Amino acid sequence: MSTARRGVKYGLYTVILGALVAGTGTVVVGQVRDDAAAQLAQEAATVEVAAAEAHVPEGASSADVPLVSDLATQQLQHVAPASRSQSRASLVDGVTFTVVVDGATVEVTSAASTLSDALAEAGIVVGWDDQVSADLAAAPEPGAQVLIGRGGTQYVTEQVLTPHETEERRTSELLEGETRVVQEGVDGDDRVTSEITVVDGAEVARRTVVSVRSAEPVTEIVEVGTRKPTPAATSSGSGSTGSSGSGSAGAPAPAAPATPVDPGTSRAIAQEQVASRGWGEDQWICLDSLWQKESNWNHLAQNRSSGAYGIPQSLPGSKMASVADDWRTNPATQITWGLNYIEGRYGNPCGAWDHSKRRNWY
Structure with a gap:
C-alpha cells in the first residue's frame, strides 16, 4: 500500500468511523483513548502524500482523495455511540x-x-357499548384529551294512538244546521317497543323493534241536516204575558x-x-216545544x-238518580231533574x- 493511501490505526480500541471531508481536513474517529489522542494526531500529521497521487483526476470518487498531511489534534472529532439503556429511555418515560x-x-402517563393498553394499565375499563373519542388500537398521543362516554341499551314499550277520521252524511231527516252522530269514532x-341507545344517561339513538296493533281506528259518522225549516206562524198577540221570572228577551217563539x-x-x-216555580205560560x-223535540214526552x-x-x-x-232511584220509569222524577238542569244552566x-x-242541543 502506498504512503498516500496508508490508513490510520491505533490498537484494538481505535476505529475509523468517517471519511476525509474535502477542504476541511477533518478525520472522524470513534472511541479514541485520551492518552493516545496526541500520538494519533502526530501520526496523521506525518502522512506523506506523493505529488503524483495528490492530483485527483476528473471523475474520481471520494475514496481516491488523499489524506491531508497537516492534521491537528483539535481537528479530530470524537463520537461515542449511545448506550442501549439510553436508547430505551424515551419508551420507559412514556407519553402523558x-x-x-x-x-x-x-x-395518564x-x-x-396502544391507547387500549394504556387505559387498562391506568385501571380505566372501557365497556362494549362505551364510546371513545380516539382509536383504541392506535398509540396514545402526547397531550391529547380522550373522551369516554358510558353507553347502554334500554327497551321501552309505549302506547301510540292513531287519530280516527270523521265522515259526514247529509240527511233530510234533520233540519239545516242540525247534526247527529250515528257512529262514535275510535282512535287506533x-x-x-323501541330500543334506545344512551350515552352518559342521555338518549342518542332509537329504533323500533316491534309494533303491535291492539285496536283499529273507527271512523266517526255524523249526519248533517238538509231539510229546510217550515216558516213559523205569525202570532197576533202582543207577546209574553208570563211572570217576571221569564227573563228570556229575544227567545224565539215556539213552533206552535x-x-x-x-x-x-x-x-x-x-x-x-x-x-210552582213561578214561571208563566210563555215558559x-x-x-x-223543547221536550217534544227531544223525546216527544216519552x-x-x-x-x-x-x-x-x-x-x-x-x-x-243515571244523572237523574240525584232526584230519585226510579229515574228510569217515573216521569215526575225525570221532569224534576230536567227543570233543575234548565234553571241552573239557562x-x-x-x-x-x-x-x-241555535245549537240543536241544550
Whole structure:
C-alpha cells in the first residue's frame, strides 16, 4: 500500500468511523483513548502524500482523495455511540395524556403501544357499548384529551294512538244546521317497543323493534241536516204575558201554540211544576216545544247513538238518580231533574229552547 493511501490505526480500541471531508481536513474517529489522542494526531500529521497521487483526476470518487498531511489534534472529532439503556429511555418515560370519564378528568402517563393498553394499565375499563373519542388500537398521543362516554341499551314499550277520521252524511231527516252522530269514532291503538341507545344517561339513538296493533281506528259518522225549516206562524198577540221570572228577551217563539194538556199525563205534571216555580205560560210553551223535540214526552225514550235517556234526554240517564232511584220509569222524577238542569244552566225553559234552536242541543 502506498504512503498516500496508508490508513490510520491505533490498537484494538481505535476505529475509523468517517471519511476525509474535502477542504476541511477533518478525520472522524470513534472511541479514541485520551492518552493516545496526541500520538494519533502526530501520526496523521506525518502522512506523506506523493505529488503524483495528490492530483485527483476528473471523475474520481471520494475514496481516491488523499489524506491531508497537516492534521491537528483539535481537528479530530470524537463520537461515542449511545448506550442501549439510553436508547430505551424515551419508551420507559412514556407519553402523558388526559382522560375524561365518569364525570372526572384523569391524567395518564404510559409507555404502552396502544391507547387500549394504556387505559387498562391506568385501571380505566372501557365497556362494549362505551364510546371513545380516539382509536383504541392506535398509540396514545402526547397531550391529547380522550373522551369516554358510558353507553347502554334500554327497551321501552309505549302506547301510540292513531287519530280516527270523521265522515259526514247529509240527511233530510234533520233540519239545516242540525247534526247527529250515528257512529262514535275510535282512535287506533298500537303498542310500540323501541330500543334506545344512551350515552352518559342521555338518549342518542332509537329504533323500533316491534309494533303491535291492539285496536283499529273507527271512523266517526255524523249526519248533517238538509231539510229546510217550515216558516213559523205569525202570532197576533202582543207577546209574553208570563211572570217576571221569564227573563228570556229575544227567545224565539215556539213552533206552535201549546196543545191542550190531558190530566195525569207527563205534560200535565210538567205544567204544574213550571207553575210552582213561578214561571208563566210563555215558559210552559217553550218547555213543551223543547221536550217534544227531544223525546216527544216519552219517559222511556233513549238515543241509540249517544245514550241520552228519558223526557229531558239526560246524558247519561243515571244523572237523574240525584232526584230519585226510579229515574228510569217515573216521569215526575225525570221532569224534576230536567227543570233543575234548565234553571241552573239557562235560567228558564225559554233560555234552553233558544239555545236548542241555535245549537240543536241544550
